[in-house]
Amino acid sequence: KGATLRAEDAPQYRHPLRLDEKTGQVLDATGTIRHLFFTVYGQKVDGQWALHWDRFDSDRLEHDLALMEKSGVHPYLRSLGWQTLLDADGNWKRCENQPTGTSAPTAQYAYEVLDYFLDRCQAHGRFVMIECDFFWGANWDAIPAPYHTRYYLYPEVAEASALAHRRILSRYRERAVIAGFMMGEEDIIMNQDLGNPHLRAEFS
Numbered sequence: 001k002g003a004t005l006r007a008e009d010a011p012q013y014r015h016p017l018r019l020d021e022k023t024g025q026v027l028d029a030t031g032t033i034r035h036l037f038f039t040v041y042g043q044k045v046d047g048q049w050a051l052h053w054d055r056f057d058s059d060r061l062e063h064d065l066a067l068m069e070k071s072g073v074h075p076y077l078r079s080l081g082w083q084t085l086l087d088a089d090g091n092w093k094r095c096e097n098q099p100t101g102t103s104a105p106t107a108q109y110a111y112e113v114l115d116y117f118l119d120r121c122q123a124h125g126r127f128v129m130i131e132c133d134f135f136w137g138a139n140w141d142a143i144p145a146p147y148h149t150r151y152y153l154y155p156e157v158a159e160a161s162a163l164a165h166r167r168i169l170s171r172y173r174e175r176a177v178i179a180g181f182m183m184g185e186e187d188i189i190m191n192q193d194l195g196n197p198h199l200r201a202e203f204s
Helices: 007-013 056-072 110-123 155-172 197-203
Strands: 039-040 042-047 048-050 073-081 128-132 180-181
Touching: 042 056, 056 073, 056 110, 073 110, 110 128, 128 155, 155 180
Parallel strands: 039 073, 073 128, 128 180
Antiparallel strands: 042 048
C-alpha cells in the first residue's frame, strides 16, 4: 500500500483528506486545497454494466484509471457493505469469484479484491468516494426476506446491519486514498411495502 506511479503523488496520501474548519475547504496531506470531481465507476461485463467492484477486470481498470488520471476524474465506488465483504455471521467473507485480468491478484478474502482496487487508484493518484448502502449492502442470507424493507420497524435488524458496516469502516477509515463514505444511501425503502400494517401504524 502507498505506492504511486508518480513520486510527486505520494505525499498527498500521508494521511486522509481533512476539512479545514476555518475555510470549509478540503485539504490533502500536503495542505493543498482539493476540489475533487467523482463519477460512478463501472465496467461492461458480459454485455451488461457492472457496478460491483468484485466483478471488475484488472486490465480494464488499469486502462480506465489512466484515463481518469489524465482527465482529473476520481472514481465513485458503489456496493460496499455486509453482503459483499462479510458473511452472515459478520466474519470476513471468503472470495467466491476470483477477479479477472492479467494483473489481478489471487484473493483468499473478498476484502483483498477491494484492497487491490484501492491500491491501483492510489497508484494513479486518484481518490475514491465509497457508497456504504444499508439496504443494498445488507446480507440477505442473515436477514429474512420480510425484513428487507422494514429495517426501521425492527431495531435489532437495523443494529445488525450497523454493526456489520462499523466493522468494515473500522478497517478502511485510515486509508488515505478514500476521500469519504456516503452512509445509508437508500437505507429506507418504503414504497415496496406500503400495505404492511406495522408500517402504516408507525408512519401514517
